[in-house]
Amino acid sequence: MRDPADLIRLYCRDGDASAFREFYRSQSPRLWKFLVARGCLPEDAYDLVSEAFLRFVKTVCRDPRAPRAFLYRIATNLRIDALRRARARPTEPLPEEIADKSDESVREQAYHLRELVGRLPEREQNLLLLRYWIGLSHQEVAHALDLPEGTVRRQCAELIAKLRECWGEDETGTTD
Amino acid sequence: MKRELPTEREIADLIASAFEGLPAPDARRLAAIEERLLMRPRRRAGFAWRWLVGALVAGAASALWWAVNYDSVEGQKEAVPVVISPTVAPSTSDQPARPSRSEGAESAPAGNPAQKQGPVIYQRER
Numbered sequence: 538m539r540d541p542a543d544l545i546r547l548y549c550r551d552g553d554a555s556a557f558r559e560f561y562r563s564q565s566p567r568l569w570k571f572l573v574a575r576g577c578l579p580e581d582a583y584d585l586v587s588e589a590f591l592r593f594v595k596t597v598c599r600d601p602r603a604p605r606a607f608l609y610r611i612a613t614n615l616r617i618d619a620l621r622r623a624r625a626r627p628t629e630p631l632p633e634e635i636a637d638k639s640d641e642s643v644r645e646q647a648y649h650l651r652e653l654v655g656r657l658p659e660r661e662q663n664l665l666l667l668r669y670w671i672g673l674s675h676q677e678v679a680h681a682l683d684l685p686e687g688t689v690r691r692q693c694a695e696l697i698a699k700l701r702e703c704w705g706e707d708e709t710g711t712t713d
Numbered sequence: 714m715k716r717e718l719p720t721e722r723e724i725a726d727l728i729a730s731a732f733e734g735l736p737a738p739d740a741r742r743l744a745a746i747e748e749r750l751l752m753r754p755r756r757r758a759g760f761a762w763r764w765l766v767g768a769l770v771a772g773a774a775s776a777l778w779w780a781v782n783y784d785s786v787e788g789q790k791e792a793v794p795v796v797i798s799p800t801v802a803p804s805t806s807d808q809p810a811r812p813s814r815s816e817g818a819e820s821a822p823a824g825n826p827a828q829k830q831g832p833v834i835y836q837r838e839r
Contacts, residue, residue, distance in 0.1 A: 558751065566738050574735060644734075647727065647731035650724070670732045672729075
């Protein structure tokens, strides 16, 4: 699979539709999952994916260096707008994960971790997911969330430590 | 059930696996979005830049042409012969000072028809 930045560079330079198609196919399923993980209804997540890519395709060629960060920045902002519009509506609980053949304890851990992440403030959730799930670099996360890179590095380390602490506290709680 | 306390590294890895396990989107819905995106005409990136560069090149070419041809154009202007009329009109500096109204009123009688017709043209004697 080619580098997303190369694909977008090809698209912007030569109008290569197949490069854009490849970029879209590699990014859209994960973007949809990201939005659902952030509390969007699955149906709304399709609309946001569509809107995010539409805005992305209109403006990405102005600066095609970090397309993934740019795409997630658009999606995160759209998600915030959608949240403001539907503030009265409670956040959608995460859908059940697909039945996989993974170990029961791993699934248990995953569920527990999602719960812990869900308790964090909105911005911290975005930061953790973009860095450790979507796999953006610190610099890209900084670009996506409009934060200084140093702050992103520091907060990532702090959040992981905080999650571990919460995990430990929960363990104490369950065992007591 | 007691869970083992993971290390920070393991938590970072677990985040990815925890969220990757969420249900996948409907491929047909995503394909429909893709078609809509690719159907719209792509905005030509750098279109304005091309105009700007074109204008600059045209300006530079024009400036270059003037730099090369300026002397010859000026030379042509100088080479144009000045046609001098055989009847020499008196220059304004040669004309005597116009009499003031008060003087004219004294020297010429009121109602002189020659004065009414227009200014008197003096010509230097040869």
